[in-house]
Amino acid sequence: MKTVTSVILSVAVACGAWTGRAMAAEAEVKKEPGPEVSITPVTTFVNVEGNTSKFREDQWMKQGWTGGIESFKLNQQFGKDGQFNVEGRGIYNQREYDIRMEVVKPDFGFVRAGFSQYPKYFDNIGGYYAPFSRATGPGGVPSSANTSFMLLDAPEMEIGKIFFEAGLTLPNLPKFTIGYEHQFKDGTKDLLEWGSVTGTIPAGSGFPTGDVTKKIFPAFKDIDEKVDIFKFAVEHDIGPINLGDEFYYERYSNRAFRTDDSGYFIADGTQKIVNVKEEFSHDLFSNAFHMDHHVTDKVYWSAGHLFTEMNGDSDFNIVTIPSPVGLGAGAVDDRFWTIPNINLKQDSQVGNFNVMVGPFADLTAYIGFQGEGTTTDGASFGNYRTTGTALDNRKTISSLTRKSTEETAGLRYVKIPYTTLFAEGKWIQQTYGQDVNQLAFDIPANSQAWGIDTDVTKHDYTAGFATSPWSRVNVTGQYRRYRTDNSFNTRFNTSTDYSSFIRNQEFDTDEISAKLTYRFSSRLSATLKYQLASTEINTTTGNVPGAPPPSSFVRSADYYANIYSASTTWAPLDRFYTTGMICFQDTKTTAFDNGVNSIIEYQGNVYSVIGTAGYAIDNKTDLAADYTFSQTDNFIDNGSGARPGTDYGLPLLVSNELHGLTARLTRRITENVAVALRYGFYKYNEANTGGVNNYTAHLASVSCTIRF
Secondary structure, eight states, rough: HHHHHHHEEEEEEHHHHHHHHHHHHTOOOOOOOOOOEEEEEEEEEEEEEEHHHHHHHHHHHSSEEEEEEEEEEEEEEETTEEEEEEEEEETTTTTTTEEEEEEEETTEEEEEEEEEEEEOOOOEEEEGGGGGGOOOGGGGBOOSSSSEEEOSSEEEEEEEEEEEEEEEEOSOOOOEEEEEEEEEEEEEEEEEEEEEEEEOOOSSSOOOOOOEEEEEEEEEEEEEEEEEEEEEEEEEEEEEEEEEEEEEEEEEEEEEEEEOOOOEEEHHHEEEEEEEEEEEEEEEEEEEEEEEEETTTTTEEEEEEEEEEEEEEEEEEEEEOOOOTTTTTTTTTTTTEEEEEEEEEEEEEEEEEEEEEEEEEEEEEEEEEEEEEEEEEEEEEEEEEEEOOOOOOEEEEEEEEEEEEEEEEEEEEEEEETTTEEEEEEEEEEEEEEEEEEEESSGGGGEEEEEEEEEEEEEEEEEEEEEEESTEEEEEEEEEEHHHHHHHEEEEEEOOOOOEEEEEEEEEEEEEEEEEEEEEEEEEEEEEEEEEEEEEEEEEEOOOOSOOSOOEEEEEEEEEEEEEEEEEEEETTTTTEEEEEEEEEEEEEOOOOOOOOTTOOOOEEEEEEEEEEEEEEEETTEEEEEEEEEEEOOOOOOSTTTTTSSSOOOOOEEEEEEEEEEEEEEESSSSSSSEEEEEEEEEEEEGGGGGTTTTEEEEEEEEEEEOO
């Protein structure tokens, strides 16, 4: 924090010195206007009953007392058109800080700098499986513990950046900009890659009996990420042509630690832990050049080129603290891997050219072309030892080549009165060539290699209209057709594992949207909107190992969604206004799984409501309120005996309700002083997790804005 403070003070001194020089240069101005200053101290108290970590994750605030400066602004004019601006906020005990400073003189240059930091909170509770409440604890005694598992500490992460930017904007000369930015993330986040929990389900419960394992044990990841960015840009007009070039350098590093695929055994409370340590770093250089020209008021073209080079390295270490005897000790998935040397190099070239002509006879047309070539090479060496094996050193070399072309064409027609018609098409062609060769020195049977070529074609068509046949009515409509076709050619593969037998995949998406806006009067307007989206996924396979020939065509999945929404704005009185929006989404997803009971059809509804209202009680007092509501009802208990067979999955999705209400009363004491009182109410209920994620929260806040 001392380093951050030093940087902020240095930036402030630099900005002050720059301001002083600029003001001295304008000494002929006899009197400068005084600065405009406003500051808003705030104190907030939040009380939470229930799952506090879930509340913090949802609402981005913590429980208890917080306070500080909600807003601070300083504006100082100097000279004829110079501006010195400072604004920010700082909330103590929330660790939320933001300060930005700017000095601008339009015909000379600018300096901008700032620092920001905020916390991101995560829930520390894993998944939920109701039958485990019937499981037995140590010694065969029924367990009274909650059927969800909790990390000892609620994960949270600090995210922030420091930036500095300066530029020269002298008339008729090239414009230069230099900049530096430091970004950071430090802390812990939760993972959805949950570990295993094994419990014994008694007979006669209506559930699968015996030892059952479910992936519900919470996992976390420690992150220490830093990014340093240096930028330089120049822009200049040579005659009617605008030219620009931007150089970008990025130094990235990340040290991470996580628990992965851990296991907990309810019978005796023992635990298997898998620890993973990773370090990443890379240097990235890029240069972007662009140029554009308005040939006439009806002809415009632009072109650009991007070059990127990245060199990265990392190391990877995984250690398994073995399971206790009798509960999976010595299992083949107990890994002890050490891969200290992983290298990556990537080069990319991208070029584009675009032309727009019109309007001619109320018709405007445009076309564009973009080409890309990217090569990626990687190499690693490490030991992949598992339980019960000796050394297993392997060397892996991989390469990936990507070539892509993209064409775009579009039309816009405005001949019809009060109506606009538009259409656009995009065509993308991509080829990938991937080769991987892994050589095992100690256990030759672990050597493997494969080479796969992939051809990808994408077609994206959009057409629509916007019309206002009457002054009170506005109607828009749009249709989009999107298709992706992936063709795979496995040139060689020493393994028959997934996905070498896949030959082709097709993704077909259709989207329709329509919107009607009607203005009943100057005080009342309403909008209705409908959206339809559907996607079909089809897969063609070759001869699948263990299955009879010939190759087969599989309808892999279908997705459908209908979204209905309505909104209104109403101001019945000069002092009163209200807005409202309601949205209903009906979604269905089907995966064709050959009758596997653990994969089921998803079908559910999502309801959302947003409302605001404001009332001016008198010339000095205002009252405002906001309300939000959302509800889902798509929970499916796939873990019970309701489905035949024994391959049960986890209960899927959620059934929940979230309410949020805030009210704010503002009173202007004097022309320069205003006091605000705020109250907030938040309530969340999740029926499918036995109440473990439920919470109710109340917020009370008081602030005072003072202007000088």
